[in-house]
Amino acid sequence: MKNIKMLLAIVMLSSFATAKNDFKSYNDMCEKLETQECPNNTAEIKNLQIALNADKNLKLNLKTDGKWGENTKKAVIAFQKQYHISPAEGYVGVKTKTVLNKVAKNVKLPTIKIVKKGKTSSGKCYADFRRNTNLRKSFKVFKDNKLLAKANGRNTKLKVDVSEQRLRLYVNNKVALDSPCTTGAKRKFEPNTKIYRDKHTPTGTYKIREKIANKRSTIFGDLYRNGKKIYHGDRRKYRGSWKGVKYVGASLKNWMRLTSSGIGLHASKYVKRYPGTNGCIRLPYHVAKTVFKKVKNGTKVSIVN
Template sequence: MKLLPYLPLMILLFVPGTVHAAMEAEHLETHAEFVARKGYPESMEQWSDRHLLKAVDARVLHVVIYLGSQRGRLYANEQVVMDFPVCTGDRDHPTPAGTFTVLEKDKDHYSDLYGLAMPCFMRLTRDGIGLHAGPVFRTPQSHGCIRMTRESCVSLFNRIRLGTPVRIVAECVMKH
C-alpha cells in the first residue's frame, strides 16, 4: 500500500522515452552548447532560440554571413537568435563581402537569368545577389547568392523586414 502514491512515477519509469522526453522538453540547448558540438560548423543543422524568435522586435535584427565557415546567423542586437548553414558563391562567382540591406523580399521569386525558382528571395544588391532557399552543399557553389535550407530561409524571411542589415564577412572566426 505504501507504493500506491508512487505508482504514476513508476509507470513513467517503465514507459520508454517518457521521462527522457519530459526532461529534454525542460532543457533547450543554448547557442554555446550548439557551437560546442562535435562537427560544428560543418553541420547541416540549424539552431534557434524559439522563445526569442517569437518575442523579438524586427527593428533590432541583423544578419551576418560567414563565408569561411559557410554559416549564417540572425542576431537581435548582439544576441544570436538563429544559426544556420549556407552555400555562398564559388571562385568564379564570389559572394561579395560587405554591409548590405534587404532591398526587396519576394516569396515566389523566379530568376529569368538562371531559369530557377528562388523561394523567399531577399535581395541585397541591384545586380541580383540575395539570400534564398536552395541546395546547401556546405562549400561555396552558388553563383554569388547565399543559399539557405528551406527551413532556415522561411524562418528568416518571415522575421526580417526591408532595410534589415546584412553583413557578409570573409573571416571564418565567429563570435560565439
C-alpha cells in the same frame, strides 16, 4: 457496444499503420553532398526501393538494401520521367512521394518508425551548440525560439560567414538562429560555355532591399522548345534560336535581395558545406522561411570571411 469499440480500434490501428507507410511522411531523399535535406533513413530508402521495383512499367531490379546510391538515384529519375514529374533529377521530394503513394498503394511495405534527422537544436544555449558542433561541416540548425518570438524586424540583423558557410540571425544582438548556407564559388564551371568563372559572394555590409516570397530568376533557368529542355543556365549566354522558346526561371523562394546586381538570400534544396552558387546565398527551406518572416526591408546583413 463492445463490437463498436473493437471496430473503432481496428480502424485506428489500420490508419496508424497506413500513416507509417505514407511516403509523404518520409524524409526527403537525395544525395548527401548535394543538399542539406538528406537524412538517408535506411528503412525509408528500403521501402522506396521496394515500391520502385513493384512498378511494372519500369521493370527494375533494385537491390533493396536501404542504401542510397547511384542505382537508386537512376531508378528515381526513371520513375520521375515515367510519370512526368519535373524536374527529373532524382530528388525525392513532395511531388515524387505523392505519386509513389498512388503507384504503391497495393504494395505491402514494412511498417517503420519515422525518425526525422537533422533536428534543430532548441532549448540549449548557443555556447553549447558552438562547442559541440563542427560548424564548417555540420548541417545542424540552432534555434532559440524565445528569442525568435521577440523578433520584429527592427531588432534583427544577419551575418553570413563565408569561411564557415553559416548564416546567423541576431535578435537584440543575440544569436537566435545559426544555420548552414551556401555562398558563391570562386571557380564556378559553366557547362554551356565550358568556362570557369569567379562567382564568389562579395563581402561587406548590405541591407535587404527587396522581399518576394515566390520569386523566379530573370537570368538563370531553363529554356524549353515544344516541351523539351534545350538549355540550362544563364539565359543571356544562350546562342541558339529563340523562335518557339519558353523560358522558366529558377525558383528563388523567400527571396531577399542585397544588391542591384542580383545577389540575395533564398531557399534551396541544394545547400552544401562548401561554396557553390553563382553568388547568391542559399538557405534550407525551413530556415529561409523563418528568416524571411523575421527581417524586413532595411535589415542589416554583414558578409564576412
